[in-house]
Amino acid sequence: MTKTMRAALSLLAVTVALNTGVAVAAGDxxxxxxxxxxxxxxxxxxxxxxxxxxxxxxxxxxxxxxxxxxxxxxxxxxxxxxxxxxxxxxxxxxxxxxxxxxxxxxxxxxxxLQSPVSAVAYRAPDPANQGEWLALRGDWDNLIPACNQCHGPNGMGVGNSFPALAGQHASYLKGQILAWRNGTRNNDPNHLMKGIADRLSEQQISAITEYYAALPEQLAGQAEEKENR
Ligand code: HEC
Ligand code: HEC
CATH class of the missing domain: 1.10.760.10 (Cytochrome c-like domain)
Structure with missing residues (x-):
């Protein structure tokens, strides 16, 4: 097994383990x-x-x-x-x-309260769109898994451990990635995000955060295009 495959499998195991809880809102x-x-x-x-x-x-x-x-x-x-x-x-x-x-x-x-996106049909990522590629495929040469592998289709969030990223403000998303890098946010189970934050380049951080911030609007545009066809 290659190093990359082993890393992918161990991340998947953690994902499954974290993801077994079903969200039940107990509050009033x-x-x-x-x-x-x-x-x-x-x-x-x-x-x-x-x-x-x-x-x-x-x-x-x-x-x-x-x-x-x-x-x-x-x-x-x-x-x-x-x-x-x-x-x-x-x-x-x-x-x-x-x-x-x-x-x-x-x-x-x-x-x-209403969340920004819901799941839509899968669409193959465009290699020229760095943010979209990272979200759907990752950057395995640098051991960065696809963000959607944990954060769900269209970054809409999965269960009680993986928050939605789609529609979140880019400046806030960027701030959190930097907070993991410099240690002011140190609350991620198994340091899942710390490792990723350390390996992302500055350019990738900009691309991925702008991609998620703009995603709900982009998806709404695609849906409209389809209707008008
Ligand atoms: C292996 C699973 C995993 C992968 C892959 C992953 N994340 Fe995360 N991410 C998490 C977890 C778990 C949290 C929540 C940590 C906590 O409890 O605070 C999180 C939280 C975040 C947050 C904070 C959101 C908020 O509302 O404060 C950002 C931003 C983020 N991830 C960005 C990314 C990006 C960008 C990628 C892809 C380059 C990515 N993540 C890939 C597991 C993952
Ligand atoms: C004075 C402004 C202010 C008020 C009032 C405030 N917040 Fe926040 N909130 C912030 C800021 C700024 C952040 C981002 C901090 C960071 O970078 O971690 C934040 C972050 C959060 C987050 C983390 C979001 C995520 O995606 O991980 C939660 C949850 C939250 N606030 C809930 C609340 C709740 C509930 C209240 C009311 C009891 C509240 N906030 C009142 C400014 C505020």
Whole structure:
């Protein structure tokens, strides 16, 4: 077996192991909406102040789109901020001010909001499109697996471990890859993302983050083209 194949297989094994949990939102959605829009009265500001009334965030300000993300992924991130394995001077104080019940309710609420993409039919990647190629095929010469292998078709997210990337702001995605590189985000199971972040070139980071940010619009365009044919 080649080195590349062995690496692919061991990544697949981890993927399967991480992916067996079924997402069950235990929190109270209505209570979550209440905290999201008004804060919890104990130090956590209204989430909508930054993440917007629809959870879509703000690209220029660096506030990520959290609408439709998996509830278990969201709740893990809030715990990670509170525990400091994921560092953010903005989010850490809020996460620390949330009770377990607040976290569950907020996560259920944000999962219930509309996410940017759904699965569409498979399309072969264009080798001239570096972002699309990385997402669908990876760059095995540099031991970088296809992002969609873990993040799902069209980067729409898989289960409770692999967050959606499609439709997320490019600046935020870039920031997270750099955070894994410099160690301020150190919360990925088995360091799945740290290794990938270290191996991506600057150019690949730009290509892949711009690809995912623009994907929902690109897919909507393709669907329209088909209808008008
Ligand atoms: C003052 C602005 C601000 C407020 C208020 C705020 N956030 Fe955030 N949030 C941010 C920023 C900035 C980031 C990105 C931090 C980073 O780089 O890790 C973020 C990141 C997140 C993430 C990680 C998203 C991901 O894709 O991994 C979650 C989850 C989150 N916020 C939830 C909340 C919740 C729930 C509330 C309300 C209790 C809230 N935020 C309030 C600014 C804010
Ligand atoms: C082997 C599985 C795997 C592969 C392949 C993979 N990722 Fe990830 N990725 C993860 C996991 C697991 C997380 C969530 C870590 C956590 O719990 O915070 C993640 C999270 C992310 C995040 C943070 C999203 C957010 O909302 O904060 C970004 C950005 C990201 N990955 C980009 C990529 C890119 C770009 C590629 C391809 C070059 C890629 N990933 C390939 C497993 C993978």
């Amino acid at each position: 959605t209505a209570r979550g909406e209440n905290i999201a829009t008004q804060g919890n009265g104990a130090g956590a500001l209204a989430c909508t102040t930054c993440h917007g009334p629809d959870g879509k965030g703000n690209a220029a300000a660096g506030f990520p789109d959290i609408a439709g993300l998996n509830a278990d992924y969201l709740s893990k991130q809030l715990h990670d901020y509170a525990e400091g394995t994921r560092k953010s001077p903005i989010m850490q104080p809020f996460a620390t001010a949330l009770t377990e019940d607040d976290i569950q309710s907020l996560s259920a609420y944000y999962q219930s």
